[in-house]
Amino acid sequence: MKILTADYILVCDEDFSIIKDGAICFDEKIIEIGKEDEVIKNNPYAVVKHLSKNSVIMPGLINTHVHLEFSTNKTDLIYGDFTKWLESVIKNRDILKNKCNEYFYETAIEQMLQSGVTAFGAISSFGGDLEACVDSPQKVIYFNEILGSNPDVKNDIIKDFNNRIEKSIQFSSDLFTPAISVHSAYSTHPEIAKYAIDMSKKNQMLMSTHFMESMAEREWLDSGKGDFYALLKNFNPNPKPMYSAMEYLEMFEEVKTLFVHGVLATKKELEMIGQIGTLAHCFVSNRILNNPLLDLNLVKSKNVIYSIGTDGLSSNNSLNIWDELRAGLFAHFEKDVISLAKDLIIAVTRNGAISLGMKNNLCLKKNQSADIVTVLLPDEVSDKEQLALELILHTKKIKSGYINGERYI
Numbered sequence: 094m095k096i097l098t099a100d101y102i103l104v105c106d107e108d109f110s111i112i113k114d115g116a117i118c119f120d121e122k123i124i125e126i127g128k129e130d131e132v133i134k135n136n137p138y139a140v141v142k143h144l145s146k147n148s149v150i151m152p153g154l155i156n157t158h159v160h161l162e163f164s165t166n167k168t169d170l171i172y173g174d175f176t177k178w179l180e181s182v183i184k185n186r187d188i189l190k191n192k193c194n195e196y197f198y199e200t201a202i203e204q205m206l207q208s209g210v211t212a213f214g215a216i217s218s219f220g221g222d223l224e225a226c227v228d229s230p231q232k233v234i235y236f237n238e239i240l241g242s243n244p245d246v247k248n249d250i251i252k253d254f255n256n257r258i259e260k261s262i263q264f265s266s267d268l269f270t271p272a273i274s275v276h277s278a279y280s281t282h283p284e285i286a287k288y289a290i291d292m293s294k295k296n297q298m299l300m301s302t303h304f305m306e307s308m309a310e311r312e313w314l315d316s317g318k319g320d321f322y323a324l325l326k327n328f329n330p331n332p333k334p335m336y337s338a339m340e341y342l343e344m345f346e347e348v349k350t351l352f353v354h355g356v357l358a359t360k361k362e363l364e365m366i367g368q369i370g371t372l373a374h375c376f377v378s379n380r381i382l383n384n385p386l387l388d389l390n391l392v393k394s395k396n397v398i399y400s401i402g403t404d405g406l407s408s409n410n411s412l413n414i415w416d417e418l419r420a421g422l423f424a425h426f427e428k429d430v431i432s433l434a435k436d437l438i439i440a441v442t443r444n445g446a447i448s449l450g451m452k453n454n455l456c457l458k459k460n461q462s463a464d465i466v467t468v469l470l471p472d473e474v475s476d477k478e479q480l481a482l483e484l485i486l487h488t489k490k491i492k493s494g495y496i497n498g499e500r501y502i
C-alpha cells in the first residue's frame with residue numbers, strides 16, 4: 094500500500110475536481126484520495142512518497158485509436174490529400190508491414206508509455222502487432238480489423254479474420270481485451286461487416302469503425318462520385334457505394350461502437366453516433382491529410398462523448414499523447430482555451446475509459462484501478478483554473494507512472 098502526495102491531484106471526474114495539497118493511497122486499486130494530512134492519518138501503514146514541489150497526480154492517459162503496424166513510416170506516404178494518402182497506403186502497405194519488426198513496435202509502445210499512456214486501442218489489420226500488444230505493460234483493447242468489398246472472396250476474408258480473433262482471444266487477460274474493427278463503409282461489404290458485427294454482439298466485444306474521415310468518403314457515400322470513384326475502380330470495374338451513411342450507422346445500433354474521425358458527419362449522424370457509442374478525435378491525422386477540423390461545439394450539442402487518438406505513424410509524426418493534445422489545443426480556435434484544455438484532459442482520461450469500456454478507469458476515486466501518472470510542472474501555477482492548460486503546454490514526458498498500482502516508470 095502506497096501513498097503519493099502532490100501539490101495538485103486532477104481527479105478527472107465530471108466536475109473536473111482538483112485537490113490542492115492532495116494525496117492518493119492505493120494498492121492495485123485506489124483506497125483513498127483526498128487532502129494530504131487526512132489520507133496519511135487514515136492509512137498509517139502505507140509507505141508515503143512526497144512528490145517534488147509543482148507535481149501533479151492524474152489518471153493514466155488513454156489513446157483510443159492507434160495503428161501500430163504502420164510504425165515504420167516516416168516519409169513513405171503521401172500527405173495533403175486523403176485519397177492520394179490512401180492510395181499510397183495501399184501501395185506501401187506490405188513494405189511497411191514487413192519492415193515493422195519487434196524494435197519498431199517496442200519503440201512505438203515505449204513512446205506512448207513515456208508520455209503517460211496507460212491504455213490504448215490498437216487497430217490490428219494483420220495481427221503482426223499481437224505479441225507486442227500482449228507483452229506491453231499497458232491495458233490494450235485489441236481491435237481485430239476486417240475489410241473487403243468483394244463478396245466473392247468473403248469466405249477467405251472471414252477465415253483470416255476468425256484466425257486472428259481466435260489467436261487474440263487466447264491472450265485475454267486483465268490487461269489485454271480482444272475487440273473488433275470494421276474498417277469503413279467504403280471498404281467493407283455489408284455481408285462482411287454484418288458477420289463481424291454479429292460476432293461482436295454474440296461475444297460482447299467492443300466494436301470500432303472509421304467513419305466520415307474525408308470529403309472523398311462523404312461524396313462517395315452521398316453520390317457515388319468524387320475521388321473515391323477512380324480509386325475504387327482499381328478494384329471493381331463498376332464501383333457503387335455499398336451503403337448510405339445512415340444505413341452504415343444503423344448496422345451498429347446494437348453494439349457499443351467507437352467511431353473514429355466523424356469530421357464530416359452531419360448533425361443527424363452525430364446524434365446517432367452519440368446514441369450508439371463514442372467518437373475518437375485524431376487532430377494531427379486529420380490535419381496532415383487535409384481533412385476538416387471536427388466541430389467540437391456541434392459534437393457537444395449532440396451529446397457525443399469524444400476521446401483522443403493519435404492514429405498511427407502512417408498519419409502522424411508522434412505517438413506522444415501530449416503532442417496530440419497540444420495540436421488539439423492550437424487547432425480549435427472556436428473554443429475558449431481554458432475550458433478546451435479541461436475538455437481535452439477529460440477526453441484523454443475519462444472519455445477514453447468510457448470509449449474503451451474500461452469502467453474501472455473513469456476517474457481517480459475509491460475502488461477504481463490505480464492507473465496513475467505524475468507530472469512535474471516547470472514552476473508554480475498561479476491559478477488552478479489554468480492547471481489543465483499549463484499541463485498541456487509544458488508536458489512532454491511523465492515523471493512516474495503506475496498501472497494497477499505497479500510502477501512502470
Ligand SMILES: [Zn+2]
Pocket residue numbers: 158160216303353404405
Ligand atoms: Zn485509423
